Amino acid sequence: MKKFLIALTALSVALMCGCSHIEEYEDEIEETEETEIQTVSVKDEEYYTRFKDSGLSINVYNWGEYIPDGSDEGVLNLNEEFTKLTGIKVNYSTYASNEELYAKLKGGGSTYDIIIPSDYMISRMIKEDMLEPLDMSNIPNFSNIMEKFQDSEYDPGSKYSVPYTWGTVGIIYDKTVVDEEEIGWDILWNEDYSGSILMFDNPRDAFAIAENLLGFSLNTEDSEELQKAAEKLKEQKKVVQAYVMDEIFDKMGAGEAIIAPYYAGDAVTLMDEFEDLAFAIPESGTNLFIDAVCIPKGCKNTEAAEMYINFLCERDVAYAVTDFIGYSTPNQAAFDMLDDDVKNDGISYPDDEFIETKTTTFRNLSDEANLEMQTLWTEMKSSEEETPNRFIVPAFMLLCVVASLIILIRRYIRKKKDIF
Amino acid sequence: MKKLISAPYLLWMAVFIIVPLIMVAYFAFTTTDGAFTLDNLAAVSQYTNIFIRSIWLAAIATVICLIIAYPLALILARSDKSYQSAMLMIVMLPMWMNFLLRTYAWMTLLGNNGLINSFFSLFGLGPFKMLNTQGAVVLGMVYNYLPYMILPLYTVMEKIDISVIEAAQDLGCNSRKTLFKVIVPLSMPGIMSGITMVFVPAISTFIISRMLGGGSNLLIGDLIEMQFLGNSYNPNLGAAISLVLMVIILLIMTILNQFDEDDDRVLM
Amino acid sequence: MKKLSKAYMALVLLFLYIPIFVLIVFSFNVTKSRSVFSGFTFDWYIKLFHNELILKSLLNTIIVAVAASVAATILGTAAAIGINNMKKLPKTLVMQGTNIPIVNPEIVTGVSLMLLFVFFAARMNFEFGFVTLIIAHITFDVPYVILNIMPKFRQMNPHIYEAAQDLGCSPVSAFFKVVLPEIMPGVVSGFLMSFTFSLDDFVISYFTSGATSQTLPITIYSMTRRKISPEINALSTIIFVVVVIVLVVKNIIERKSALKKEVK
Numbered sequence: 019m020k021k022f023l024i025a026l027t028a029l030s031v032a033l034m035c036g037c038s039h040i041e042e043y044e045d046e047i048e049e050t051e052e053t054e055i056q057t058v059s060v061k062d063e064e065y066y067t068r069f070k071d072s073g074l075s076i077n078v079y080n081w082g083e084y085i086p087d088g089s090d091e092g093v094l095n096l097n098e099e100f101t102k103l104t105g106i107k108v109n110y111s112t113y114a115s116n117e118e119l120y121a122k123l124k125g126g127g128s129t130y131d132i133i134i135p136s137d138y139m140i141s142r143m144i145k146e147d148m149l150e151p152l153d154m155s156n157i158p159n160f161s162n163i164m165e166k167f168q169d170s171e172y173d174p175g176s177k178y179s180v181p182y183t184w185g186t187v188g189i190i191y192d193k194t195v196v197d198e199e200e201i202g203w204d205i206l207w208n209e210d211y212s213g214s215i216l217m218f219d220n221p222r223d224a225f226a227i228a229e230n231l232l233g234f235s236l237n238t239e240d241s242e243e244l245q246k247a248a249e250k251l252k253e254q255k256k257v258v259q260a261y262v263m264d265e266i267f268d269k270m271g272a273g274e275a276i277i278a279p280y281y282a283g284d285a286v287t288l289m290d291e292f293e294d295l296a297f298a299i300p301e302s303g304t305n306l307f308i309d310a311v312c313i314p315k316g317c318k319n320t321e322a323a324e325m326y327i328n329f330l331c332e333r334d335v336a337y338a339v340t341d342f343i344g345y346s347t348p349n350q351a352a353f354d355m356l357d358d359d360v361k362n363d364g365i366s367y368p369d370d371e372f373i374e375t376k377t378t379t380f381r382n383l384s385d386e387a388n389l390e391m392q393t394l395w396t397e398m399k400s401s402e403e404e405t406p407n408r409f410i411v412p413a414f415m416l417l418c419v420v421a422s423l424i425i426l427i428r429r430y431i432r433k434k435k436d437i438f
Numbered sequence: 439m440k441k442l443i444s445a446p447y448l449l450w451m452a453v454f455i456i457v458p459l460i461m462v463a464y465f466a467f468t469t470t471d472g473a474f475t476l477d478n479l480a481a482v483s484q485y486t487n488i489f490i491r492s493i494w495l496a497a498i499a500t501v502i503c504l505i506i507a508y509p510l511a512l513i514l515a516r517s518d519k520s521y522q523s524a525m526l527m528i529v530m531l532p533m534w535m536n537f538l539l540r541t542y543a544w545m546t547l548l549g550n551n552g553l554i555n556s557f558f559s560l561f562g563l564g565p566f567k568m569l570n571t572q573g574a575v576v577l578g579m580v581y582n583y584l585p586y587m588i589l590p591l592y593t594v595m596e597k598i599d600i601s602v603i604e605a606a607q608d609l610g611c612n613s614r615k616t617l618f619k620v621i622v623p624l625s626m627p628g629i630m631s632g633i634t635m636v637f638v639p640a641i642s643t644f645i646i647s648r649m650l651g652g653g654s655n656l657l658i659g660d661l662i663e664m665q666f667l668g669n670s671y672n673p674n675l676g677a678a679i680s681l682v683l684m685v686i687i688l689l690i691m692t693i694l695n696q697f698d699e700d701d702d703r704v705l706m
Numbered sequence: 707m708k709k710l711s712k713a714y715m716a717l718v719l720l721f722l723y724i725p726i727f728v729l730i731v732f733s734f735n736v737t738k739s740r741s742v743f744s745g746f747t748f749d750w751y752i753k754l755f756h757n758e759l760i761l762k763s764l765l766n767t768i769i770v771a772v773a774a775s776v777a778a779t780i781l782g783t784a785a786a787i788g789i790n791n792m793k794k795l796p797k798t799l800v801m802q803g804t805n806i807p808i809v810n811p812e813i814v815t816g817v818s819l820m821l822l823f824v825f826f827a828a829r830m831n832f833e834f835g836f837v838t839l840i841i842a843h844i845t846f847d848v849p850y851v852i853l854n855i856m857p858k859f860r861q862m863n864p865h866i867y868e869a870a871q872d873l874g875c876s877p878v879s880a881f882f883k884v885v886l887p888e889i890m891p892g893v894v895s896g897f898l899m900s901f902t903f904s905l906d907d908f909v910i911s912y913f914t915s916g917a918t919s920q921t922l923p924i925t926i927y928s929m930t931r932r933k934i935s936p937e938i939n940a941l942s943t944i945i946f947v948v949v950v951i952v953l954v955v956k957n958i959i960e961r962k963s964a965l966k967k968e969v970k
Binding site for chain 2: 711714715718719721722723724725726728729732740741742781782784785786787788789792800803804806807809810811812813814815817818819820821822825841842844845848852902906908909912913922923926927930938941942945946949950953957960
């Protein structure tokens with residue numbers, strides 16, 4: 019036993035010594051300790067005291083990595099700040115895609131007070147009567163939201179939602195490896211990078227990329243076009259390393275993969291941390307998304323939830339959010355606080371002309387198209403080179419039944435023989 | 439009076455074991471509006487390849503577990519009694535770690551820049567693609583479920599009377615013959631329960647394939663999870679898949695039980 | 707032969723322990739890298755103890771595990787006594803039913819309970835949370851309690867219960883004075899088994915928990931799906947150390963009591 023332990027230790031020591039760059043990393047650590055907002059000052063403290071001693075709590079269901087959570091030094095924990103300010107406790111949990119959120123609300127049996135779906139999902143939820151209308155008189159900070167975001171196609175008149183962040187989808191890549199002059203969506207199909215490409219693990223974003231390449235509308239409901247897009251995604255399968263969502267932070271950061279399509283905000287965060295990474299929005303156009311805060315049906319105290327929404331619209335809070343998660347803010351007050359180089363980096367805040375000509379927002383698809391996309395998606399993910407005969411499983415099951423029957427009969431006969 | 443005391447449990451069993459299974463069946467045979475349909479079951483056949491892959495990978499993992507565990511259990515059962523329990527504890531200890539953490543550990547080991555590849559690169563080899571492959575999924579299954587194979591095997595082997603083995607040897611069996619004519623048949627119940635205890639969780643896992651398979655090696659478990667809490671919400675189809683899975687496992691177990699003539703299963 | 711078997715043993719142990727060992731080593735790493743060890747630190751442990759989400763889910767896990775295993779032990783013990791007194795046919799039937807949650811894949815159990823709870827949640831206006839989670843845990847715990855107790859009845863002499871009554875005990879006190887001590891080892895091991903299963907369960911909890919009742923395994927799962935922080939390694943290390951301590955203490959106690967018995 020002892021020998022075994024010694025061997026283990028020796029092996030690990032060998033591994034560690036083989037590759038350590040202590041000094042390099044220490045520098046990096048010092049660098050990251052920049053100053054950020056340390057306290058939140060709110061416009062109207064009076065407003066937040068309404069539920070001070072009522073012991074209320076709200077359930078917030080948000081995307082992963084989508085709020086400052088105090089995980090890095092010098093970063094605020096916004097949920098904690100909210101509790102300090104209002105006395106309302108926050109139960110925070112996370113999801114990885116709009117579709118997951120939808121499933122959880124539809125069939126999960128849990129109730130949430132705050133959710134942050136994207137545009138197309140909001141209009142789907144409005145259509146299916148899953149959202150609670152907002153009382154804007156409880157959200158005075160809505161006036162902080164830029165005018166162009168105050169009204170939208172997915173939620174005309176902002177009856178149900180308050181924009182939280184927005185952004186575009188592009189390609190994050192390792193510029194030391196990728197030397198293409200122009201990055202287009204087809205790089206995700208490029209066999210030179212086979213095994214180093216990551217892909218979205220949700221149907222809507224993945225289909226959008228294929229549709230873009232094929233020249234279809236990102237909102238196509240045409241069955242034939244959807245099937246062609248699925249075919250395209252199937253083709254891609256052999257070069258894809260893994261289908262992921264927020265795992266890309268880890269995989270891109272550790273150099274496990276070198277190309278991944280993802281949201282601009284996360285690209286900013288990743289590029290801050292890893293110098294080798296770069297971000298490009300393909301010329302052929304991309305998706306522009308808006309994520310907005312909503313209150314789902316079943317919320318017990320909408321006033322407390324609205325207080326949380328108002329809190330997220332506070333200048334300092336919205337600034338802390340955009341500063342930490344890297345996504346673009348629709349909040350004018352927070353936007354004004356940003357450094358000029360952030361405003362002009364071309365990633366987070368592309369100019370109006372670009373938005374006008376190159377981007378499309380997702381619209382909610384018809385139920386049939388949604389179902390078809392889901393089915394095609396599952397089929398694509400499960401597909402192999404050759405499709406096996408669909409009668410194999412029933413045949414196999416039948417064989418099992420026959421086999422066990424035969425054994426039973428044989429045993430019965432044997433027993434009878436034993437008796438005689 | 440004495441029978442009544444089990445009434446609460448019987449009620450519990452009816453409400454929380456039997457009724458839910460009936461509900462699975464009900465969902466499998468209905469549309470979202472509650473009308474009777476066979477479409478869901480028909481739709482399951484679209485995913486034939488997932489079923490085949492799951493059965494195949496789970497079977498490989500089970501066989502590997504058996505191959506690794508059998509000698510180990512034999513060694514354990516024949517070792518000195520005084521430290522047998524300590525040895526067993528050391529073997530079983532990893533099982534007590536949360537299984538997500540154990541799987542996560544392999545994620546960090548198998549990556550392109552993971553420890554194993556860094557180790558190979560010291561000799562100028564690699565990097566080998568190990569993570570996000572079917573092999574990684576099988577490895578994850580073997581690693582997680584190996585103790586479930588060791589334990590029942592050890593339990594039966596420990597009970598085998600040493601004099602039986604000695605008798606076989608006295609009667610002229612060489613060591614290989616003793617193994618296959620005496621020890622293996624006597625440990626059959628352990629083998630069977632070990633196989634079920636590895637095969638059933640392996641065929642229905644969704645964490646291992648998600649963490650180690652990169653999302654493109656879907657297993658039945660993933661498929662079911664996707665229909666209920668994942669990217670393609672469709673509980674009726676999910677219920678139909680669950681039903682088929684249940685029937686498949688039931689059939690496989692019936693067959694396995696046929697080999698286990700004594701019906702004297704060793705559980706835990 | 708001896709050497710060969712020792713080498714084999716070492717190889718298997720290496721396979722079993724290397725991943726855990728690596729996890730532990732990297733919990734002390736200065737950077738977040740998982741392949742380059744660049745300096746020693748306790749930072750991740752400090753962070754872990756300030757991570758409210760993890761602490762809260764740890765508390766939730768313990769609440770659920772205690773509540774579920776205690777309830778399952780009571781329910782299961784009563785059930786075992788009843789089943790033991792049943793006639794052969796109902797007995798086999800009930801035991802078959804008891805086996806369902808053990809034999810069924812976890813995901814099917816989880817999904818079926820979820821469907822049941824959703825059905826009732828919609829009609830009776832309750833939501834997923836501790837109640838659903840504890841019910842689910844009791845459901846998969848009880849069979850293990852029963853299976854641990856049943857063999858003890860088989861080993862017990864059925865006449866001692868009658869003897870106790872003949873000697874003037876009421877049926878109830880005869881049960882507590884005579885039967886219960888006999889089956890106690892089964893009750894205890896059933897309790898411990900269901901407690902550990904509850905602590906560790908992910909799949910069934912995943913389908914039956916609500917917004918406020920996230921258990922530790924669920925939190926770990928969502929941690930592995932985001933930016934991974936070595937806090938997770940620190941957590942593994944702590945869990946591992948706790949497990950080692952518990953098992954060693956348990957072994958020592960068992961050994962001591964075995965020694966005592968021998969002396970007697």
